[in-house]
Amino acid sequence: MPLNPTVAIACRSATVSSTAKAVSSDFSFTAAELAACGYAVVTPRGAGIMLTYGASAAPTSTLGVFVGANTNLTIEGYNNIINLRMIRESSTDATVSVTLEG
Secondary structure: OOOOOOOOOEEEEEEEEEOOEEEEHHHOHHHHHHHOEEEEEEEOOOOOOEEOOOOOOOOOOOOOOEEEOOOOOEEEHHHHHHHEEEEOOOOOOOEEEEEOOO
């Protein structure tokens, strides 16, 4: 069975603070980049974050999926990715890189 490796489409970073940031609008991805992706790899640096995706409520410091500093989480599916939102988990801002893969 042949392997179908993913290809990085674009990578952007943003500072995530006390106001939720959305991958679809706050990371400067183009509509074409978002439309071409099947996965998003989220990597926070400096502090942990909370994130929500899909049709979930906006994240808070206590609501969402926790992603620790200097780790990563892969989100799969276009609808999940375009609805991906994140906020810092504590009082420390995080620099978050998001890599879109197709």
